[in-house]
Amino acid sequence: MKNNTKYLVTAALPYANNYIHIGHVAGAYLSPDIYVRYRKLKNDDVIFISGSDEHGTAIEMASIIEKITPQEIIDRYHFSNKKAFEDLGIQFDIFSRTSSDIHHKTAQEFFLNLYNKNILVKRSDKQLYSEKEKRFLADRFITGTCPVCGYEEARGDECENCGSNLSPSELINPRSKITGDIPVEKETTHYYFPLGNYQEKLSEWIFSKTDWKSNVINYCKGWFKAGLRDRAITRDLDWGVKVPVEGNDGKVIYVWFEAPIGYISMTKELFIKRNEPDKWKEYWCNKDSRLIHFIGKDNIVFHSIVFPSMLMAHGDFNLPHNIPANEFLNIGGEKFSKSRGNGILVKDIVKEFEPDVIRYTIATNFPESKDSEFTWKDLQSKNNNELAAILGNFINRTVVFAKSKFCNIIPGDKSLDNSDTEILNQFKESAASVSAFYDNFRFRDALSETMNAVRSANKYFNDSEPWKLIRDNKERCEAVIYTCLELCHSIAVLISPVLPFTADKILKILNKDKSDFNWEKIGERVLKSGTELGESLILFPQIEDSQIEKLISESTDSTAVKKTEMPENVIELEDFKKVNLKIAKVIECEKVAKSKKLFKLKLKIGDTEKQIVSGIAEFYNPEDLIGKLIVVVDNLKPSKLMGIDSHGMLLAAKTDGQLKVITVDGEINDGAVVN
RNA sequence: GCCGGGAUAGCUCAGCUGGUUAGAGCGUCGGAAUCAUAAUCCGUAGGUCGGGGGUUCAAGUCCCUCUCCCGGUACCA
Numbered sequence: 001m002k003n004n005t006k007y008l009v010t011a012a013l014p015y016a017n018n019y020i021h022i023g024h025v026a027g028a029y030l031s032p033d034i035y036v037r038y039r040k041l042k043n044d045d046v047i048f049i050s051g052s053d054e055h056g057t058a059i060e061m062a063s064i065i066e067k068i069t070p071q072e073i074i075d076r077y078h079f080s081n082k083k084a085f086e087d088l089g090i091q092f093d094i095f096s097r098t099s100s101d102i103h104h105k106t107a108q109e110f111f112l113n114l115y116n117k118n119i120l121v122k123r124s125d126k127q128l129y130s131e132k133e134k135r136f137l138a139d140r141f142i143t144g145t146c147p148v149c150g151y152e153e154a155r156g157d158e159c160e161n162c163g164s165n166l167s168p169s170e171l172i173n174p175r176s177k178i179t180g181d182i183p184v185e186k187e188t189t190h191y192y193f194p195l196g197n198y199q200e201k202l203s204e205w206i207f208s209k210t211d212w213k214s215n216v217i218n219y220c221k222g223w224f225k226a227g228l229r230d231r232a233i234t235r236d237l238d239w240g241v242k243v244p245v246e247g248n249d250g251k252v253i254y255v256w257f258e259a260p261i262g263y264i265s266m267t268k269e270l271f272i273k274r275n276e277p278d279k280w281k282e283y284w285c286n287k288d289s290r291l292i293h294f295i296g297k298d299n300i301v302f303h304s305i306v307f308p309s310m311l312m313a314h315g316d317f318n319l320p321h322n323i324p325a326n327e328f329l330n331i332g333g334e335k336f337s338k339s340r341g342n343g344i345l346v347k348d349i350v351k352e353f354e355p356d357v358i359r360y361t362i363a364t365n366f367p368e369s370k371d372s373e374f375t376w377k378d379l380q381s382k383n384n385n386e387l388a389a390i391l392g393n394f395i396n397r398t399v400v401f402a403k404s405k406f407c408n409i410i411p412g413d414k415s416l417d418n419s420d421t422e423i424l425n426q427f428k429e430s431a432a433s434v435s436a437f438y439d440n441f442r443f444r445d446a447l448s449e450t451m452n453a454v455r456s457a458n459k460y461f462n463d464s465e466p467w468k469l470i471r472d473n474k475e476r477c478e479a480v481i482y483t484c485l486e487l488c489h490s491i492a493v494l495i496s497p498v499l500p501f502t503a504d505k506i507l508k509i510l511n512k513d514k515s516d517f518n519w520e521k522i523g524e525r526v527l528k529s530g531t532e533l534g535e536s537l538i539l540f541p542q543i544e545d546s547q548i549e550k551l552i553s554e555s556t557d558s559t560a561v562k563k564t565e566m567p568e569n570v571i572e573l574e575d576f577k578k579v580n581l582k583i584a585k586v587i588e589c590e591k592v593a594k595s596k597k598l599f600k601l602k603l604k605i606g607d608t609e610k611q612i613v614s615g616i617a618e619f620y621n622p623e624d625l626i627g628k629l630i631v632v633v634d635n636l637k638p639s640k641l642m643g644i645d646s647h648g649m650l651l652a653a654k655t656d657g658q659l660k661v662i663t664v665d666g667e668i669n670d671g672a673v674v675n
Numbered sequence: 676g677c678c679g680g681g682a683u684a685g686c687u688c689a690g691c692u693g694g695u696u697a698g699a700g701c702g703u704c705g706g707a708a709u710c711a712u713a714a715u716c717c718g719u720a721g722g723u724c725g726g727g728g729g730u731u732c733a734a735g736u737c738c739c740u741c742u743c744c745c746g747g748u749a750c751c752a
Contacts, residue, residue, distance in 0.1 A: 214691095297680095327680085328680095328746080330745075330746085364687085364688090364700080365687070365688080368689095369688095369689085370680075370681065370688090371680070371681075371745075371746080372687075372688075373686095373687065373688090375686095375687085377686090378686080378687065378701090381686090381687095381701065381702080382701085384712090384714095385700095385701060385702085385714095386700080386701075388712060388714070389712085389714050389715080390714090390715085392711095392712070392714085393711060393712070393714045393715070394711090394714095394715085396711055396712070396714085397710055397711035397712095397714080397715080398710085398711085399711095400710070400711060401710050401711075404710085405710085444688080444689080445689085448689095448699070448700070451700080452700095455715095455716090458714095458715055458716070459715085459716060459717095461710080461711090461715080461716090462707095462708070462710095462715060462716045462717095463716080465708085465710090466710065467708095467709070467710045468710095470710085481710095538712060539712095540712080541712075542712065592750095597750070597751095598750065613750090614751095614752075615750070615751065615752070616752080649751085649752070650752080651752070652752055653752085659752080661752095
């Protein structure tokens with residue numbers, strides 16, 4: 001019989017145009033997996049939902065760039081990411097996708113629900129349309145001048161300079177970010193969600209939450225302060241969920257509105273698969289069900305403001321009970337390539353290390369209150385000094401002792417004394433405090449408390465000195481080893497949320513089934529004397545320096561082997577001839593004030609003089625360049641950099657952390673043509 | 676440059692609404708032990724909490740300022 005309270009746990013829907021990396025795992029996936037596994041051990045009624053977010057402009061754009069269909073894009077990332085999660089032991093009850101029929105249907109029903117209640121506002125507007133691209137341009141693919149602060153490169157959805165929320169039509173001098181095409185205004189009709197109407201209810205609701213993390217609350221405060229605005233929830237686009245109202249051909253529901261509904265549709269799908277098609281309602285609608293969203297900090301606004309307001313408007317569903325958002329996990333330490341910044345992909349790291357080692361390293365470093373750091377050396381040290389030394393060693397020393405001194409049989413429990421029951425009781429107390437940490441989403445503290453329990457098991461072994469008892473008090477020795485084996489079982493349960501694979505291995509070593517594998521049995525006696533043990537094995541082999549050094553150098557060496565490929569953007573000779581390259585002599589050179597990278601150079605090119613601005617100040621001193629013969633693009637359209645005119649561009653070679661200006665081999669007159 | 680987030684022991688991080696001698700793990704060093712993957716257990720040392728001002732009886736914790744770091748973005752070779 002399950003406990004009454006139900007838990008509906010969701011993990012952020014990964015966007016299906018990228019492979020997930022360990023930063024994602026640390027932010028939004030490992031903590032819910034640990035939480036859910038813990039809840040299941042407590043016999044709680046919990047389901048764990050996630051899936052790929054597969055619609056939207058970015059995916060459509062990616063398909064255009066790669067010249068394949070959006071379906072091919074999302075298939076690639078969906079299946080790869082699904083497998084990556086499995087390999088890491090992230091065990092969803094369902095990991096589905098928003099391209100499914102049931103999601104389309106659910107999202108449309110949700111939309112219609114609001115539509116029929118006249119909550120949605122229909123508005124005809126002039127939107128920006130590119131004749132050249134034959135499409136309406138998505139917000140983020142338009143740039144222009146911010147009407148609030150005058151910043152010239154504001155995006156269609158927000159100004160990154162002043163943080164204002166914008167809609168593209170507000171921009172001054174808009175243009176396509178993709179082609180630079182100047183879009184024209186074209187009449188189109190869209191539905192708007194009146195987010196502003198919910199501000200009061202939302203803020204009241206959020207500020208009533210005393211147990212939410214401060215980063216979540218603070219983020220919302222910022223949004224409330226700025227004021228919530230109505231947002232269009234449809235788009236002129238092919239790739240997405242069709243607007244279910246007649247007369248809206250060529251329109252889809254905007255992803256930010258449609259994707260979170262995926263949590264609902266995926267829950268439905270789960271219970272259809274379980275042959276209980278109505279049961280999803282118990283999790284979404286019953287008062288005694290708790291909806292918990294695990295997300296990274298980049299997702300806070302959608303889960304704490306947008307989606308809840310949608311749920312309020314709809315009315316049938318529960319609001320989130322908590323949103324324990326994490327910060328970011330950075331890949332640091334050794335000189336990783338900053339310019340690439342792809343992070344460590346899950347699909348790659350699982351080939352290198354056992355999933356539990358990866359899980360442990362990430363979990364001890366969860367960015368719970370601020371960004372944290374992941375390094376290969378840390379992983380090695382966590383494996384060798386903690387997992388192997390403390391956990392692996394305790395299991396191993398116990399089992400090896402039983403094997404060599406008691407014929408691999410669980411010894412007698414006849415003469416347990418106070419010290420034995422004490423350590424078992426101590427484990428019960430540990431389990432209670434670990435519980436309290438999990439209940440409050442304090443995963444690092446939970447794990448550290450868990451390891452303390454394992455340490456105390458080692459201490460018990462040391463203090464009991466079974467290697468001496470075996471000589472002069474065999475019965476006591478049996479009791480001690482029996483107790484240690486019980487501790488092994490307790491440890492298996494205790495660590496299993498974080499280290500599920502290791503827990504299974506320990507059960508095999510103990511030759512024990514899962515009948516007593518739950519939280520209540522921690523510190524209890526569940527083994528039978530006289531039972532044969534299974535095969536012992538090393539749980540955490542040492543990770544050698546050489547393996548770590550190899551990984552460090554691989555991720556550092558940006559020049560490392562890259563296959564020669566035909567570049568995608570082949571040009572004709574004619575194209576190259578358009579560029580006038582000339583030799584120029586540097587006459588003057590000075591640093592541009594307040595700039596980090598810019599030099600202002602005066603050049604002599606034959607009879608003419610010209611001024612250019614160049615971003616090489618981090619690599620040269622001004623005096624180094626004066627007198628040098630360099631190569632410049634003579635016919636480049638002039639531009640202004642930090643208010644200074646630049647009439648050309650010098651050529652330089654650049655790689656990570658290095659830049660060299662192109663010069664000529666020997667003397668030649670300035671003004672000479674380069675080709 | 677702008678926006679955002681940081682700066683606490685060698686390393687990775689805790690320190691709630693300001694209140695006794697600033698904490699943990701790992702690493703260091705010393706000791707005990709030898710069943711165990713040279714793994715354990717006990718103990719030790721290490722910080723004027725980035726600098727400087729201020730508010731307060733009292734500040735790592737609040738305010739101002741400076742420096743540096745990270746992320747995003749812009750300076751585009």
